[in-house]
Amino acid sequence: xxxxAQTRRELVIGMAGxxxxxxxxxxxxxxxxxxxxxxxxxxxGATAARFLKQLLPNASVTLVEPDTDYYACPFSNxxxxxxxxxxxxxxxxxxxxxxGIDIVHERATDVDPVAHTVTLGSGAMLSYDRLVLSPGVDxxxxxxxxxxxxxxxxxxxxxxxxxxxxxxxxxLEAMKDGGLVVMSVPPxxxxxxxxxxxxxxLIAHYLKTRKPKSRLLILDAxxxxxxxxxxxEAWAHLYPGVIERLGADxxxxxxxxxxxxxxxxxxxxxxxxxxxxxxxxxxxGEIAQRAGVADMTGWCPIDPIxxxxxxxPDIHVLGDATIAAPMPKSAxxxxxxxxxxxxxIARVLAGLAPEPTFLANTCYxxxxxxxxxxxxxxxxxxxxxxxxxxGAGGLSPSGSDPVIQGNEALQAAAWFxxxxxxxxx
Amino acid sequence: MQAVSxxxxxxxxxxxxxxxxxxxxxxxxxxxxxxxxxxxxxTLSLACSGCHSPAGGAIPSLEHRPAxxxxxxxxxxxxxxxxxxxxxxxxxGYSEADIDAIxxxxxxxxxx
Numbered sequence: 001x002x003x004x005a006q007t008r009r010e011l012v013i014g015m016a017g018x019x020x021x022x023x024x025x026x027x028x029x030x031x032x033x034x035x036x037x038x039x040x041x042x043x044x045g046a047t048a049a050r051f052l053k054q055l056l057p058n059a060s061v062t063l064v065e066p067d068t069d070y071y072a073c074p075f076s077n078x079x080x081x082x083x084x085x086x087x088x089x090x091x092x093x094x095x096x097x098x099x100g101i102d103i104v105h106e107r108a109t110d111v112d113p114v115a116h117t118v119t120l121g122s123g124a125m126l127s128y129d130r131l132v133l134s135p136g137v138d139x140x141x142x143x144x145x146x147x148x149x150x151x152x153x154x155x156x157x158x159x160x161x162x163x164x165x166x167x168x169x170x171x172l173e174a175m176k177d178g179g180l181v182v183m184s185v186p187p188x189x190x191x192x193x194x195x196x197x198x199x200x201x202l203i204a205h206y207l208k209t210r211k212p213k214s215r216l217l218i219l220d221a222x223x224x225x226x227x228x229x230x231x232x233e234a235w236a237h238l239y240p241g242v243i244e245r246l247g248a249d250x251x252x253x254x255x256x257x258x259x260x261x262x263x264x265x266x267x268x269x270x271x272x273x274x275x276x277x278x279x280x281x282x283x284x285g286e287i288a289q290r291a292g293v294a295d296m297t298g299w300c301p302i303d304p305i306x307x308x309x310x311x312x313p314d315i316h317v318l319g320d321a322t323i324a325a326p327m328p329k330s331a332x333x334x335x336x337x338x339x340x341x342x343x344x345i346a347r348v349l350a351g352l353a354p355e356p357t358f359l360a361n362t363c364y365x366x367x368x369x370x371x372x373x374x375x376x377x378x379x380x381x382x383x384x385x386x387x388x389x390x391g392a393g394g395l396s397p398s399g400s401d402p403v404i405q406g407n408e409a410l411q412a413a414a415w416f417x418x419x420x421x422x423x424x425x
Numbered sequence: 426m427q428a429v430s431x432x433x434x435x436x437x438x439x440x441x442x443x444x445x446x447x448x449x450x451x452x453x454x455x456x457x458x459x460x461x462x463x464x465x466x467x468t469l470s471l472a473c474s475g476c477h478s479p480a481g482g483a484i485p486s487l488e489h490r491p492a493x494x495x496x497x498x499x500x501x502x503x504x505x506x507x508x509x510x511x512x513x514x515x516x517x518g519y520s521e522a523d524i525d526a527i528x529x530x531x532x533x534x535x536x537x
Binding site for chain 2: 404413
């Protein structure tokens with residue numbers, strides 16, 4: 001908190017100094033705005049831009065995002081399984097623009113944390129008083145031998161939604177009945193911990209209803225996984241004989257692939273797939289490394305009260321890129337962290353100290369077209385450390401109750417409508 | 426509010442040092458706009474608006490609900506030991522004082 005207060009003083013003094021050095025007229029100096037730059041237009045960054053502008057209407061807020069269309073990852077597993085159209089995942093930035101946020105459709109290629117500048121792909125530079133980085137994840141190409149960007153065109157990851165989502169769906173549609181689908185799941189941490197198992201459930205739903213002689217094999221670098229008892233119960237109940245999973249203890253970790261013949265190698269065997277979905281190991285988005293906010297793990301340590309970087313001043317980091325466990329890398333987490341970060345920045349600029357609060361998370365996972373389960377968590381950031389609140393949170397009940405799971409599927413759909421409207425609307 | 430006044434003093438001083446004779450309008454406007462949205466109830470309630478909105482459908486909107494009604498619903502979720510919904514699981518983590526702060530904030534805020 002002391003460091004944060006000091007940063008605020010530096011910000012104020014810095015602004016004054018800038019005006020003086022530039023020889024601005026009193027009128028121009030009076031119009032000097034706090035410059036807030038957000039990099040990354042996903043659930044973290046877009047939400048941060050919106051709430052910063054809402055809380056600080058006189059600040060200049062710039063959102064840097066290369067793509068004009070954003071394809072949401074939550075619900076994209078339904079697209080892969082043919083239960084939803086990709087178009088329903090597409091969001092744009094007109095809503096944020098209408099709120100007075102400057103949208104710059106370029107890639108941020110570098111950050112100078114000392115000069116307080118962001119370099120764009122065009123070579124242009126943006127100066128900031130505060131920078132919010134929400135870069136999501138990047139893949140560690142080559143961590144699985146043979147798996148690079150070219151291989152992903154044959155064995156899609158579909159772990160960033162859009163063209164990859166459509167590709168995996170087309171491959172499933174083109175596969176013969178009786179085919180073998182293989183999924184490779186990376187070691188934790190990765191974006192959306194229950195995501196691979198929701199995907200497995202929905203692919204199994206597609207196979208059962210459309211290609212019933214086909215099978216799904218999950219080669220998993222993890223032993224235990226999110227919502228495991230609920231997924232395993234659903235697989236036995238809904239898709240008996242369709243899904244087989246080999247965890248790390250069963251030599252399930254994929255160490256190499258050969259896209260030319262669609263084989264995946266573990267320490268124990270080579271498997272030839274008709275459709276292969278390889279979810280690669282992950283790290284914070286590249287700009288985090290450039291900005292010096294990622295540590296040796298490849299992820300970004302933060303102060304969970306402000307989501308300020310633990311490594312660089314005046315930079316905040318949100319969402320999947322952060323080390324925020326036990327908060328998972330989820331859209332809900334990124335959206336909430338963004339709102340909290342914006343609030344704390346506004347508090348500091350209003351002369352209030354950042355204050356601890358409770359955070360929460362909810363993740364729904366579909367088991368089939370009309371059944372879902374959830375995990376919830378409540379977290380405290382008291383003392384600058386994120387901890388789960390004991391006695392709170394946890395999983396939906398076991399027992400495959402169709403009423404409870406049907407209600408959770410409807411709640412999941414409501415959640416998606418609300419969070420995407422809050423983020424992009 | 427004392428802290429706010431002090432901060433505005435710093436801004437004023439800084440701008441005077443910069444050769445600016447008058448206080449810019451934005452600190453006053455900004456502070457006035459921002460502070461009601463920055464209290465303890467407001468930060469606690471940030472977790473609600475990811476799911477609850479008029480757009481929701483199966484998840485009810487919290488707009489235009491009196492504080493007493495919100496408070497009673499949240500306390501019921503907290504108390505029902507055999508409840509299975511996300512709200513039951515979440516509210517077990519919040520104290521009665523937290524629930525009071527959340528209810529008060531949500532009731533006075535049209536857009537939580």
